[in-house]
Amino acid sequence: xxxxxxxxxxxxxxxxxxxxxxxxxxxxxxxxxxxxxxxxxxxxxxxxxxxxxxxxxxxxxxxxxxxxxxxxxxxxxxxxxxxxxxxxxxxxxxxxxxxxxxxxxxxxxxxxxxxxxxxxxxxxxxxxxxxxxxxxxxxxxxxxxxxxxxxxxxxxxxxxxxxxxxxxxxxxxxxxxxxxxxxxxxxxxxxxxxxxxxxxxxxxxxxxxxxxxxxxxxxxxxxxxxxxxxxxxxxxxxxxxxxxxxxxxxxxxxxxxxxxxxxxxxxxxxxxxxxxxxxxxxxxxxxxxxxxxxxxxxxxxxxxxxxxxxxxxxxxxxxxxxxxxxxxxxxx
Amino acid sequence: xxxxxxxxxxxxxxxxxxxxxxxxxxxxxxxxxxxxxxxxxxxxxxxxxxxxxxxxxxxxxxxxxxxxxxxxxxxxxxxxxxxxxxxxxxxxxxxxxxxxxxxxxxxxxxxxxxxxxxxxxxxxxxxxxxxxxxxxxxxxxxxxxxxxxxxxxxxxxxxxxxxxxxxxxxxxxxxxxxxxxxxxxxxxxxxxxxxxxxxxxxxxxxxxxxxxxxxxxxxxxxxxxxxxxxxxxxxxxxxxxxxxxxxxxxxxxxxxxxxxxxxxxxxxxxxxxxxxxxxxxxxxxxxxxxxxxxxxxxxxxxxxxxxxxxxxxxxxxxxxxxxxxxxxxxxxxxxxxxxxxxxxxxxxxxxxxxxxxxxxxxxxxxxxxxxxxxxxxxxxxxxxxxxxxxxxxxxxxxxxxxxxxxxxxxxxxxxxxxxxxxxxxxxxxxxxxxxxxxxxxxxxxxxxxxxxxxxxxxxxxxxxxxxxxxxxxxxxxxxxxxxxxxxxxxxxxxxxxxxxxxxxxxxxxxxxxxxxxxxxxxxxxxxxxxxxxxxxxxxxxxxxxxxxxxxxxxxxxxxxxxxxx
Numbered sequence: 001x002x003x004x005x006x007x008x009x010x011x012x013x014x015x016x017x018x019x020x021x022x023x024x025x026x027x028x029x030x031x032x033x034x035x036x037x038x039x040x041x042x043x044x045x046x047x048x049x050x051x052x053x054x055x056x057x058x059x060x061x062x063x064x065x066x067x068x069x070x071x072x073x074x075x076x077x078x079x080x081x082x083x084x085x086x087x088x089x090x091x092x093x094x095x096x097x098x099x100x101x102x103x104x105x106x107x108x109x110x111x112x113x114x115x116x117x118x119x120x121x122x123x124x125x126x127x128x129x130x131x132x133x134x135x136x137x138x139x140x141x142x143x144x145x146x147x148x149x150x151x152x153x154x155x156x157x158x159x160x161x162x163x164x165x166x167x168x169x170x171x172x173x174x175x176x177x178x179x180x181x182x183x184x185x186x187x188x189x190x191x192x193x194x195x196x197x198x199x200x201x202x203x204x205x206x207x208x209x210x211x212x213x214x215x216x217x218x219x220x221x222x223x224x225x226x227x228x229x230x231x232x233x234x235x236x237x238x239x240x241x242x243x244x245x246x247x248x249x250x251x252x253x254x255x256x257x258x259x260x261x262x263x264x265x266x267x268x269x270x271x272x273x274x275x276x277x278x279x280x281x282x283x284x285x286x287x288x289x290x291x292x293x294x295x296x297x298x299x300x301x302x303x304x305x306x307x308x309x310x311x312x313x314x315x316x317x318x319x320x321x322x323x324x325x326x327x328x329x330x331x332x
Numbered sequence: 333x334x335x336x337x338x339x340x341x342x343x344x345x346x347x348x349x350x351x352x353x354x355x356x357x358x359x360x361x362x363x364x365x366x367x368x369x370x371x372x373x374x375x376x377x378x379x380x381x382x383x384x385x386x387x388x389x390x391x392x393x394x395x396x397x398x399x400x401x402x403x404x405x406x407x408x409x410x411x412x413x414x415x416x417x418x419x420x421x422x423x424x425x426x427x428x429x430x431x432x433x434x435x436x437x438x439x440x441x442x443x444x445x446x447x448x449x450x451x452x453x454x455x456x457x458x459x460x461x462x463x464x465x466x467x468x469x470x471x472x473x474x475x476x477x478x479x480x481x482x483x484x485x486x487x488x489x490x491x492x493x494x495x496x497x498x499x500x501x502x503x504x505x506x507x508x509x510x511x512x513x514x515x516x517x518x519x520x521x522x523x524x525x526x527x528x529x530x531x532x533x534x535x536x537x538x539x540x541x542x543x544x545x546x547x548x549x550x551x552x553x554x555x556x557x558x559x560x561x562x563x564x565x566x567x568x569x570x571x572x573x574x575x576x577x578x579x580x581x582x583x584x585x586x587x588x589x590x591x592x593x594x595x596x597x598x599x600x601x602x603x604x605x606x607x608x609x610x611x612x613x614x615x616x617x618x619x620x621x622x623x624x625x626x627x628x629x630x631x632x633x634x635x636x637x638x639x640x641x642x643x644x645x646x647x648x649x650x651x652x653x654x655x656x657x658x659x660x661x662x663x664x665x666x667x668x669x670x671x672x673x674x675x676x677x678x679x680x681x682x683x684x685x686x687x688x689x690x691x692x693x694x695x696x697x698x699x700x701x702x703x704x705x706x707x708x709x710x711x712x713x714x715x716x717x718x719x720x721x722x723x724x725x726x727x728x729x730x731x732x733x734x735x736x737x738x739x740x741x742x743x744x745x746x747x748x749x750x751x752x753x754x755x756x757x758x759x760x761x762x763x764x765x766x767x768x769x770x771x772x773x774x775x776x777x778x779x780x781x782x783x784x785x786x787x788x789x790x791x792x793x794x795x796x797x798x799x800x801x802x803x804x805x806x807x808x809x810x811x812x813x814x815x816x817x818x819x820x821x822x823x824x825x826x827x828x829x830x831x832x833x834x835x836x837x838x839x840x841x842x843x844x845x846x847x848x849x850x851x852x853x854x855x856x857x858x859x860x861x862x863x864x865x866x867x868x869x870x871x872x873x874x875x876x877x878x879x880x881x882x883x884x885x886x887x888x889x890x891x892x893x894x895x896x897x
Contacts, residue, residue, distance in 0.1 A: 139407075140406070140407050140410060141406045141407065142404065142405055142406040142407045142408075142667075143406075143407035144666055144667070144683075249665065
């Protein structure tokens with residue numbers, strides 16, 4: 001396997017759109033030819049060699065090509081877009097659309113990635129050692145074909161809208177995810193080893209979501225089905241299973257309706273019902289009123305001052321209008 | 333104005349009857365001329381095909397539903413944009429191209445006149461704004477009448493004079509071209525959650541049947557002597573077994589004679605017939621009904637049709653047939669947009685993937701081509717894809733390839749995943765007819781122009797006609813590979829629009845002198861209709877009557893077809 005080493009010389013002023021950094025484009029090219037490929041910055045077209053030091057050469061085919069990218073690559077987008085084979089290693093962070101529409105091969109980002117990474121992915125492997133932002137493995141805006149195959153592994157956390165319209169493949173997230181996990185999913189498997197914020201599996205038709213931590217709040221359209229044994233990481237474990245989304249259409253197989261499933265480990269702490277929203281008191285007692293009077297004696301306090309004082313001392317969240325009336329009353 | 337003489341080209345022109353003979357075509361002052369002076373610029377078309385500019389009879393290229401399609405399908409735009417060029421603006425999208433791409437792509441394929449097939453009168457301003465922004469091609473738009481409350485009420489009361497006065501007023505107000513009928517009665521019934529699937533299903537509340545609506549509008553059209561006939565998309569589109577509904581609709585026009593001064597010979601144009609030629613009673617035993625439909629068309633000379641060929645692409649369906657789009661979204665579960673256009677029509681949009689590996693899609697592909705091959709009169713059979721419903725118009729060259737080459741068709745048929753089942757359900761495998769270049773000229777130029785009542789200005793190369801000329805780098809007698817046909821028709825070598833060269837070597841070099849065609853039927857408004865219009869606007873419309881009219885500044889370069897009574 002031939003290695004191409006790209007070193008970013010300087011942080012680009014704007015964002016670099018580098019969809020040409022793929023083994024498919026680099027295969028069969030030497031360092032100079034690779035340097036000639038274009039990158040975009042804003043409405044300007046530049047060459048890879050304008051920004052990167054290029055060493056080594058591409059292999060005969062994409063599968064024989066390994067690209068190692070180092071330097072401050074935080075502002076480089078589209079690395080490995082539509083790649084079909086070969087390997088890419090990013091030693092730092094990468095920006096949006098890394099591994100977008102990836103069909104094969106492997107991308108390993110040692111830092112963090114931004115949003116829209118691995119959207120519409122159909123195959124291959126995408127590994128992120130750090131965190132990923134929103135829309136990981138989702139579909140392009142408006143499209144109904146999200147991740148369809150391959151595997152995404154994020155060791156840290158992922159943002160919101162992960163795996164929207166997922167149709168296949170596996171997403172494994174070591175940490176937590178934000179809201180809207182697996183929205184509209186119609187297949188595939190998602191493993192979240194930390195907590196999921198909420199709205200998990202909204203409008204999901206089919207597919208499996210494992211949350212090994214807690215689901216902060218289960219969707220009301222999911223129904224608890226009972227305990228079930230399922231295999232995860234090569235081990236059989238007992239999970240609590242919710243099925244849904246009951247508001248959606250569902251296909252049938254062998255007379256049985258197929259639902260989306262959310263698995264939560266049986267042994268783990270009961271997913272706590274959200275702390276009941278205790279209605280905060282809105283009125284002050286006579287005693288408290290006296291205290292307020294005392295505190296602002298011979299003063300002309302603003303509404304905000306009084307309000308803050310009341311909130312801090314008595315934990316009562318009054319509306320500004322109420323406070324204003326209260327001040328009027330105290331004056332009299 | 334510049335003069336041109338096109339020399340040595342093989343000319344195909346049904347108007348003058350030239351069938352591939354080498355002949356000169358002269359252009360002077362925007363018209364085809366007998367001869368030109370020695371200063372004329374010479375275009376050497378040796379080994380090339382010379383035809384008149386093509387005329388599109390039915391496509392959805394402007395207006396609110398087209399724009400909503402663009403709006404809600406960002407994925408259709410992805411990776412399709414071409415940046416601003418020397419003579420062109422930024423343009424993109426695949427199935428619902430931007431207005432600019434629409435103009436450029438039509439011109440590159442040698443099309444110079446395009447008809448927008450469904451204009452909701454309420455949003456006529458939007459339609460004309462987009463038409464104005466579509467460069468090069470002359471355009472007209474058909475307002476929809478088939479679900480209009482005025483029409484329903486007048487027809488129900490048998491007030492033919494009022495129907496004519498209303499149609500005339502609406503054509504003038506919306507700057508429309510012809511009477512379009514979409515799912516007569518069905519789109520109104522959709523407002524009640526119902527549909528009309530046969531010609532005898534009564535419309536809720538109005539208690540009028542599709543057959544009565546079609547018959548009434550057909551009578552009005554001939555009474556007024558409009559340039560185009562009624563342009564109909566009949567009931568029950570896209571359902572297995574619907575060919576019977578189609579025949580029932582066509583029978584309404586049986587024996588009616590055309591009345592007009594524009595040389596039009598038909599009284600009914602049935603559009604995208606492919607979607608209306610299905611046999612079987614479910615998607616499982618779905619099969620082609622093209623033979624029955626084509627036989628009927630061959631026997632009845634007072635009708636024309638366009639094909640609506642499926643091109644096996646991912647596309648966006650959009651029609652004023654609201655209930656059909658709802659039916660479609662429940663089949664493919666993709667996103668759906670739906671609009672009720674007050675007293676006039678409804679509309680829906682759903683993306684659709686015509687996958688060659690799916691039996692039904694492959695059969696649909698066959699039916700479109702079968703109709704084109706079984707129809708005996710190419711002057712009455714036009715190539716369309718019902719853009720973008722069965723495929724984008726940019727695929728016309730591909731349809732021409734399939735129609736002209738048996739080999740190209742058989743290769744496709746054999747390549748299908750369910751090849752045997754598809755062949756069993758269709759007639760295409762047994763048809764070996766290959767259309768000639770002259771027949772293609774009839775189907776895309778002379779025929780549509782005649783059916784639109786424009787055969788004295790468009791669709792031919794007789795002296796005095798508009799100088800819309802397309803030159804393709806292909807010689808019918810020397811075609812070795814069917815792919816050459818597609819390649820040649822995709823990018824014309826030269827295209828002239830009213831005497832201006834707009835395309836050279838497949839590239840757009842000028843934005844031409846675009847015109848908007850509309851029909852002034854010249855029937856005076858009567859007091860009754862005037863009052864009815866005002867009352868309806870006061871009572872029901874969400875818009876003020878003063879904001880309804882398409883005023884002249886929306887149509888900066890009009891070409892008015894005046895109907896002499």
